[in-house]
Amino acid sequence: MTTRYAFGGDEHIFVEVAEEMSLDAFFKGLSITQAVRDSDIRGVTEICPANASFQIKFDPDVIAADDLLTELKRIEAATGSGHSTLATRIVEIPVFYGDPWTHETLMRFRERHQEPDGTDLDYAARVNGYAGVDAFVAAHAGSPWFVSMVGFVAGLPFMYQMVERAKQIEVPKYLRPRTDTPRLTVGHGGCFGCIYSVRGAGGYQMFGITPMPIYDPKQEIGYLREFMIFFRPGDIVKFKPVDRAGYDAAVEEVDKGTFAPLIRNVDFSLAAFHADPTATNAKLLGVLHGA
Amino acid sequence: MALEILKPGLSTTVQDLGRPGYYHLGIPLSGAMDREALIAANALVANDDGDAALEAVFMGPEIRFTADAVVAVTGAELPPKVDGVEQPTWQAFLIKAGQVLSFGFLKAGARAYIAVAGGIDVPMVLGSRSTYPLGALGGHEGRALKAGDVLPLGPARRKPKPGALVPPGLRRPGGRDVELRMLPGLYWHRITEAAGRHFFDDVWKVAPEADRIGYRFRGGRPLDFLPREQPFGAGSDPSNIVDSCYPYGSVQVPGGTEPIVLHRDAVSGGGYFMIGTVVSADLDLIGQLQPHQQARFRAVEMAEALAARRERAAALAKLKAAV
Numbered sequence: 001m002t003t004r005y006a007f008g009g010d011e012h013i014f015v016e017v018a019e020e021m022s023l024d025a026f027f028k029g030l031s032i033t034q035a036v037r038d039s040d041i042r043g044v045t046e047i048c049p050a051n052a053s054f055q056i057k058f059d060p061d062v063i064a065a066d067d068l069l070t071e072l073k074r075i076e077a078a079t080g081s082g083h084s085t086l087a088t089r090i091v092e093i094p095v096f097y098g099d100p101w102t103h104e105t106l107m108r109f110r111e112r113h114q115e116p117d118g119t120d121l122d123y124a125a126r127v128n129g130y131a132g133v134d135a136f137v138a139a140h141a142g143s144p145w146f147v148s149m150v151g152f153v154a155g156l157p158f159m160y161q162m163v164e165r166a167k168q169i170e171v172p173k174y175l176r177p178r179t180d181t182p183r184l185t186v187g188h189g190g191c192f193g194c195i196y197s198v199r200g201a202g203g204y205q206m207f208g209i210t211p212m213p214i215y216d217p218k219q220e221i222g223y224l225r226e227f228m229i230f231f232r233p234g235d236i237v238k239f240k241p242v243d244r245a246g247y248d249a250a251v252e253e254v255d256k257g258t259f260a261p262l263i264r265n266v267d268f269s270l271a272a273f274h275a276d277p278t279a280t281n282a283k284l285l286g287v288l289h290g291a
Numbered sequence: 292m293a294l295e296i297l298k299p300g301l302s303t304t305v306q307d308l309g310r311p312g313y314y315h316l317g318i319p320l321s322g323a324m325d326r327e328a329l330i331a332a333n334a335l336v337a338n339d340d341g342d343a344a345l346e347a348v349f350m351g352p353e354i355r356f357t358a359d360a361v362v363a364v365t366g367a368e369l370p371p372k373v374d375g376v377e378q379p380t381w382q383a384f385l386i387k388a389g390q391v392l393s394f395g396f397l398k399a400g401a402r403a404y405i406a407v408a409g410g411i412d413v414p415m416v417l418g419s420r421s422t423y424p425l426g427a428l429g430g431h432e433g434r435a436l437k438a439g440d441v442l443p444l445g446p447a448r449r450k451p452k453p454g455a456l457v458p459p460g461l462r463r464p465g466g467r468d469v470e471l472r473m474l475p476g477l478y479w480h481r482i483t484e485a486a487g488r489h490f491f492d493d494v495w496k497v498a499p500e501a502d503r504i505g506y507r508f509r510g511g512r513p514l515d516f517l518p519r520e521q522p523f524g525a526g527s528d529p530s531n532i533v534d535s536c537y538p539y540g541s542v543q544v545p546g547g548t549e550p551i552v553l554h555r556d557a558v559s560g561g562g563y564f565m566i567g568t569v570v571s572a573d574l575d576l577i578g579q580l581q582p583h584q585q586a587r588f589r590a591v592e593m594a595e596a597l598a599a600r601r602e603r604a605a606a607l608a609k610l611k612a613a614v
Contacts, residue, residue, distance in 0.1 A: 006477050009569065050536045051533050057314065217428040229318075
């Protein structure tokens with residue numbers, strides 16, 4: 001990993017920790033951005049961690065661009081390869097795979113897709129070498145995912161699958177982006193999963209939909225009352241397949257204000273994950289399900 | 292004391308100087324696309340710089356006032372009328388209770404700012420009254436105005452003076468073809484040297500897809516990429532990167548064909564490479580560009596970007612002093 005610094009105009013410093021995605025790159029970026037936050041540098045106005053990079057917005061009337069650059073490099077050197085442990089939370093997200101709403105949308109934009117004759121799930125299963133959609137869904141919902149970035153639009157999580165690279169699901173994005181995506185679509189593009197927090201344009205393949213809102217600008221939903229955005233970088237996600245009845249029941253609970261997401265606090269160690277991903281994931285899921 | 296929206300115009304939103312501090316969660320700054328014009332309009336009606344006003348795109352709204360008010364319209368040349376009688380732009384005027392503010396046809400620029408003494412008093416959300424329609428956040432019910440909406444006004448901060456004006460030499464109504472200064476960088480190294488030259492040599496035109504999120508440009512030659520094996524996680528197109536943050540003003544070129552300059556409602560990140568960033572001093576100019584208008588990009592270094600920033604700050608100080 002070679003860190004690359006670049007100015008984004010006169011108000012941003014853009015830092016690429018690594019060209020390719022890895023949990024190591026994410027953790028290094030997270031450590032540096034945490035250290036920048038702790039340093040409380042005058043003139044720094046926004047600190048935005050991303051998957052394998054991060055961005056600092058600053059006021060050049062308060063701090064000179066070169067001075068901030070020097071300071072960031074000093075922090076990077078002092079942080080080293082970064083902390084490899086994280087006190088975080090694991091969240092279970094119900095997903096209705098192959099639901100009628102994303103199905104309607106993917107049919108509407110079929111001419112923008114690599115494989116007009118199938119569905120996005122058919123395509124993703126095939127290009128990733130799965131026997132069929134069921135096996136693919138089992139893999140998608142089988143391992144935990146790491147929230148490595150929040151953004152694009154309000155509160156949208158980018159999620160990195162916590163399995164060995166050879167097993168990671170990878171799919172190209174649509175040939176041309178759609179102009180519509182249902183709210184709460186569970187999507188995938190490149191190596192990243194996502195949940196569309198709002199309805200809108202999108203280029204990721206669509207696998208299903210969750211009944212659990214993750215963004216509420218009115219702050220009326222119980223678990224979003226304190227803050228309108230659910231996800232934070234570093235969260236761990238586990239998808240749970242539900243059928244139509246399970247989806248409808250959850251939507252009803254959300255509407256009634258009784259839906260409570262399953263959330264548990266966990267400690268994650270990057271070294272332990274690298275040493276044995278299967279055992280680490282089993283332990284995480286044990287915490288989630290109260291084992 | 293309120294504004295009754297009789298006709299909303301094409302897309303009229305409540306905007307102030309924006310909502311900093313939440314970009315790391317995908318909530319952009321928002322706020323006036325042409326910040327100088329907003330500050331000028333507020334100055335004319337004796338408001339604070341960051342009070343909320345209306346931003347009208349291409350076409351003005353029609354508004355009935357429930358009480359006497361002092362109003363100023365700046366930015367695009369969109370002639371205001373009070374009960375059908377034309378009023379000057381860049382100058383404060385009085386409107387009486389029951390009278391209707393409407394607008395003639397757009398003569399230049401793209402976005403007019405309609406400030407009313409006291410400011411538009413919609414609720415503050417995360418520290419700002421700006422509307423972010425994509426996130427249904429802020430402004431009036433998180434959306435562009437509709438007929439029938441009623442907007443409350445705040446109490447006047449100082450006594451406004453009808454007739455106060457911005458001297459013509461200090462106005463920037465837009466309408467001219469522009470040169471946008473850009474600091475090359477970010478993923479500039481991904482394109483060939485020839486592509487880099489073409490980008491600055493070519494004349495670009497604003498595409499119809501130009502809004503608060505970003506301005507798309509067309510008409511220049513496509514950019515050629517230097518060959519590389521795509522890094523893991525980036526996606527297969529040579530213009531793809533591992534999804535990263537996007538600076539405000541950054542210039543991304545999906546597929547290497549049509550550059551998009553991100554603006555106040557920017558998507559905070561994504562998987563397209565960027566070749567640089569338009570300097571902060573020139574972002575206001577973009578907000579006044581109409582589709583089909585021409586623009587050139589010019590490469591600058593940091594020193595020139597900062598000089599441009601100082602120059603705009605000085606011009607704004609002069610404008611406020613003159614008002």
